[in-house]
Amino acid sequence: MPNITFSNPNYRDKTVYAVAGSHTETILSIAREHKIPIDFNCADGECGTCIIKVSSLDDKGVMGTHLTEKEKVVLKENGKLSAEDIEKAEVGDVVPPWRLACQMIVRDQDILVEY
Numbered sequence: 643m644p645n646i647t648f649s650n651p652n653y654r655d656k657t658v659y660a661v662a663g664s665h666t667e668t669i670l671s672i673a674r675e676h677k678i679p680i681d682f683n684c685a686d687g688e689c690g691t692c693i694i695k696v697s698s699l700d701d702k703g704v705m706g707t708h709l710t711e712k713e714k715v716v717l718k719e720n721g722k723l724s725a726e727d728i729e730k731a732e733v734g735d736v737v738p739p740w741r742l743a744c745q746m747i748v749r750d751q752d753i754l755v756e757y
């Protein structure tokens with residue numbers, strides 16, 4: 643079961659255990675379930691309000707939940723991803739740190755989410 647630690651300078655870090663079967667849940671839905679105040683607006687990968695930084699808390703590196711098409715567009719518009727980053731993510735399965743909380747699906751891995 644993955645541990646997700648949510649971190650923000652204005653709040654205490656909070657670690658939650660994503661329950662088995664949560665592999666279709668987004669970071670945002672898990673955060674909301676646990677009353678973690680990640681900003682969001684559209685919840686549909688359009689606005690960029692929910693940008694988060696994700697890193698691995700184990701030695702595996704962040705496993706590839708692929709960037710959605712919406713993430714590519716919104717993260718690029720917000721200066722968080724370059725065309726090169728997108729290519730690396732697609733070709734080399736190198737996952738960039740910036741994601742959209744409303745789009746990223748949790749894998750079975752311990753991660754740190756900065757928001």
Ligand code: FES
Nearest residue numbers: 685689690692744
């Ligand atoms: S809430 Fe709008 S992109 Fe995630």
